[in-house]
Amino acid sequence: MGARETVSVSGSSGGVRRATEAFEHFSDTHAVPTQARWRFLVALDEVLSNIVRHGFDGLRGTIDVTFALDERELTVRVEDAATRFNPLLAPTPDRAVSLEERSPGGLGIALVQALMDGVHYEWRDGRNVLTLKWRLDREGTTSHADH
Amino acid sequence: MQITEQRDRGVVVVAPVGRIDSTTSAALEGHVQALVRAGERRIVVDFAGTDYISSAGLRVMLVLAKGLRGGPGGLVFCAMTEPVRQVFDLAGFLPLFVIEPSRDAAIARLVGP
Numbered sequence: 001m002g003a004r005e006t007v008s009v010s011g012s013s014g015g016v017r018r019a020t021e022a023f024e025h026f027s028d029t030h031a032v033p034t035q036a037r038w039r040f041l042v043a044l045d046e047v048l049s050n051i052v053r054h055g056f057d058g059l060r061g062t063i064d065v066t067f068a069l070d071e072r073e074l075t076v077r078v079e080d081a082a083t084r085f086n087p088l089l090a091p092t093p094d095r096a097v098s099l100e101e102r103s104p105g106g107l108g109i110a111l112v113q114a115l116m117d118g119v120h121y122e123w124r125d126g127r128n129v130l131t132l133k134w135r136l137d138r139e140g141t142t143s144h145a146d147h
Numbered sequence: 148m149q150i151t152e153q154r155d156r157g158v159v160v161v162a163p164v165g166r167i168d169s170t171t172s173a174a175l176e177g178h179v180q181a182l183v184r185a186g187e188r189r190i191v192v193d194f195a196g197t198d199y200i201s202s203a204g205l206r207v208m209l210v211l212a213k214g215l216r217g218g219p220g221g222l223v224f225c226a227m228t229e230p231v232r233q234v235f236d237l238a239g240f241l242p243l244f245v246i247e248p249s250r251d252a253a254i255a256r257l258v259g260p
Contacts, residue, residue, distance in 0.1 A: 013170050020168075038199045038230040041166070045201040049169035099212055099243050107238060108202040114237035 003030045004068045009048075011061040011082065016048040019065045023076070026067045036074050036134050039115045043132055046108040047078050047087070055082030055128075072137055073117075078130045085128060086121045088113070150178050156258045158189040160250060164196035167204030176207045183211070188220030191253040195226035200234050212244065221245065225253035 007022040009015035020041055027037045044065070051063055066077040087109045094101065113119050118133040148165035159182055163175055182190060192208070194200075212222050225247045227235070235241050247253040 017170050042168075042199050042201045042230070042234060045168040045170075045203070049201075049203065093239075095239050099209070099216065102209060102243060107205060111202050111205075111234065111238050115234075 002070045004066065006064055006066040008062050008064050011052050011056050011063055011080065013049070013052060015063060016045065016052060019048055019063070020044055022065070023067060026069075030069050032069065032074060033136060036136060039134055040074065040076055040132070043112045043115050044076065044078075046112045047130060047132070050087060050108055051078070051080050051082055051128075055080055055085065057083060073133055073135050076132045078132075079127050081127050084123055086123070087130065088119065088121050148174065150175060152178075155254055158191055158254045158257050159187050160191045160193055160254070162193040162196055163204075166198045167200040167207075169201060169203040172201075172203035172207050175204065176210070179207065179211045180214070183214045188215060188218050189257040190215065190220075191223050191225060191250065191257065193226050193250050193253070194224060194228055194231045195250075197228055197231050199228075199230040202238065205234070205238055205240060208240075208244070220257060223247055223253040223256050225250050 003026070005022070005026050007019055009018045023040060023044060024037075026032070048063060048065075055061070061080060061082055064079040066079075068075045068077070090109055091106050092110050093106045112132070116132045117135050118131075120131045122129045122131075148163055148167060148171040151162045151164065153160045161179060161182070165171070167175060179190065190211070215222050223245045226249060227246065235244070245256060247256055
């Protein structure tokens with residue numbers, strides 16, 4: 001089992017929607033397990049909406065999203081030529097327990113890191129490259145892995 | 148995402164059906180903020196039909212909870228699906244909210260037995 005697909009979407013909320021729909025289609029086609037599926041749908045929403053909000057400074061741009069699946073893991077790579085920005089260096093949210101003290105700042109990327117087994121950032125050839133990984137062997141029940 | 152709304156014993160039950168993410172959260176925020184502006188003080192959010200929630204949706208819930216603080220009534224969540232419960236958990240949000248397994252239990256929490 002191995003599959004790979006790249007979609008290029010505009011850096012807009014419509015583009016975010018197109019990328020998540022492409023991921024859902026990829027997941028359907030390749031029988032991606034349920035847990036991996038929703039974890040990546042949430043993570044993609046966080047990562048892509050963040051690029052749309054902050055990355056392009058009002059300019060138009062595209063985001064390339066690559067899904068790669070093998071027996072052991074699912075990897076999603078997000079690449080853009082927007083402003084150089086390593087989201088992993090953003091301040092993490094406070095963990096104050098009271099509601100009043102809680103602010104939502106930095107919540108998205110912290111959530112992505114909690115959702116995934118691995119998140120890696122690289123600035124490569126003038127592009128932001130963010131790679132998200134989730135191990136599949138813990139689930140072991142895809143339609144392919146049974147036999 | 149679709150939003151259904153029902154009233155039961157003076158409690159408004161809001162049920163977002165589908166995904167709560169960066170592209171749908173504004174509609175949900177508009178919906179619940181309109182309820183608060185209209186003077187509703189007892190609100191249940193029923194997640195039974197919610198596929199998943201991202202931080203954009205968590206923000207809506209945080210703002211709603213703060214808006215209902217300091218008065219009678221309050222906010223109770225119920226029927227969280229596994230993806231919703233796990234995202235609340237991973238974000239450290241579970242201790243911040245009152246969460247019941249069922250809609251009935253959530254309403255009872257706000258109106259008393």
